[in-house]
Amino acid sequence: MSGASFETAERPTRAFVLHPDLASGRTRRAPEHALAEAIALAQALPAIEVVGGEVVRLRDPHPGHLFGTGKLAELDARLEADEIELVLVDGPVTPVQQRNLEKDWGVKLLDRTGLILEIFADRARTREGVLQVELAALSYQRTRLVRAWTHLERQRGGFGFVGGPGETQIEADRRAIDDQMIRLRRQLERVVRTRTLHRAARAKVPYPIVALVGYTNAGKSTLFNRLTGAEVLAKDMLFATLDPTMRAIRLPGPVSEGGGRKVILSDTVGFISDLPTELVAAFRATLEEVLSADLILHVRDIAHPETAAQSADVTAILSSLGVEDDVPVLEVWNKIDLLDREAGDALRATDARREDVIAVSALTGEGLPALIAAVEARLGSALDAPRSDEVLVLDYANGRARAWLHEAGVVSDEDLTGEAAHLTVRWTARQKAAFEAMQAPDPAEAED
Known part of the structure; x- marks a missing residue:
């Protein structure tokens, strides 16, 4: 295949998604669902047009090319026929594998971590979010040094993984990265000091914090907008929300001392399986509202075929972030409007039996009064005792x-x-x- 230039292209980059299904490392997720999630990730980038995808079953990854010789040739022919310019591999790819695959196929290639970093770069809006993404991306790319880094000095929205320039000297690249990382850390230090002041100010507010967490695209922002009347971006798209948003609301709960309890509601970035470790560390500061929450609402897309696996991923990430076991968690089973009648009725019956579960539809409003009452009750239990x-x-x-x-x-x-x-x-x-x-x-x- 011949290489393609993306620097001046006005149309989206044609991309193909591959999900390696390793026999030695299979997880609880079905490979077809993992591929669908990877395609949804790619579709979250407006600069990418996903042409197709495929699950590639592998006994063991080839150390130099990831795929075996026969599969390499088969994929080469397909990529050329479909005029693919970017291959997205839903899994880790070593620098050697990336270099060899790009050379053999004449395309650009991103692994899962690179793709998520690219999405975060496109979504970040706050100053800290932008700096954290840039630092995480540089830390990730420093070990690879596959293509040039002259684009680091440009004022642009992304990092050029999809449409960057060609090869330059590795040592010059490494120095450019190191210098940029030093500058970013200094800027972050100033931003973190500002956040410390904001956090101290929030600590003086006598309202409990209710944090919405959940797998990406579970409907957190739609629920947040329903409860607060805000207009946070809520789309059927992975990582539609990146930077945390907070609003003070008064719950329309039992009238007590002049009205329902006033709380601060926080919408956070969605979690995802195999979240890059660089981003878990980098975005710890933006998840401080979760760490200091009085109540966590774990929003689940209950209509998703792998909702249980997604829930396990969220729980694991919360644990890795250091969320205390004594912080009460209420599960919000969202999107019940997408279930058929039989499944919906069974879910509502489960909701009626369990105190830690509320079934809702943030889109239609079903179940929201029960959710608000449960939040009021949970906060009362958490904050009223012992006194x-x-x-x-x-x-x-x-x-x-x-x-x-x-x-x-x-x-x-x-x-x-x-x-x-x-x-x-x-x-x-x-x-x-x-x-x-x-x-x-x-x-x-x-x-x-």
């Missing part, structure tokens, strides 16, 4: 602290007849810690 009673003496000038305590709903009695306000509060250890954080000096002022 301790204390008497606080506050200067009348400290109206901010008094307002915080009343907003948090922890004041059981207040005496304003003396020279200072005496407030009897009944609160949890978490609420007490948040109040003390609110009373602490502002870190920004301390730095000044």
Whole structure:
């Protein structure tokens, strides 16, 4: 096959997806479903047109070419006939295998990690998200050094994996990468300091945090929009949401002390199987809302044929992120509108029996009142016990602290007849810690 140039192409790059099904490393996932997910990943990039895909069953990967000689020739003929310009391999590909396959087939090639990095590069919007993606991509690509890195200095949306320039000297490439990584780390240090201040400010807010987590495309953003009235991008697309979004809402739950509980709802990036380790580390900071959540809503696409495997992947990633076991988790079985009547009825029966499961359709609104009631109940259980009673003496000038305590709903009695306000509060250890954080000096002022 002859090589193709993508630098000036105005049409999408024609891509073909391969899922290697290794006999020695088969997982709980069906290879056909894994291929479908890989194709959906590729379709999440607007610059790519997926022409087709194939499951390739392998006894063992060839060290130099991944595929055997016969399969190489068969795929070569198919790629040439379909005028394929980019091959996406749904799995790890070594630098040697990538170089040899690109040379033999005359195409560009991305493995699963490279594809996910490319999608994250296309989706990142916040400053930290962009920097984290760039750093993760450079860390990944530094070990490969297959093509030139002059594009690192360009102002462009991606990293040029799909449409980059040709070969240059490896040592010059390595220096360019190292210099860029040093610059990115310095910029990230400044961004992280800013996030620390924002996190300290959030700690002073007397509202619990409810974090939405789940496999990518499970419907988290649609549910988030339903509950908050926001307009977060919600599409039938993998990784439609990358940067976390937070909104304060008041639950329309039981009327208590002036209304339902006010909470902060957080929409997060979707998880996926075989998430690149570079990205797990890089995006840990953007998942801090999950680490500090009072309640986690695990949103599942219950209509997906591999919903159980997806759920296991989410649980594993939460564990790797360090989410504490004592943080309550409520499973939200979403997309029940996509099930047939018999399956939907069976699911609703399961919902009725289990306290940790709520079946909903974020699209139609079915089950949302029950979900809101469950969130209210879970937060009540998490935040109301155990509680301790204390008497606080506050200067009348400290109206901010008094307002915080009343907003948090922890004041059981207040005496304003003396020279200072005496407030009897009944609160949890978490609420007490948040109040003390609110009373602490502002870190920004301390730095000044």
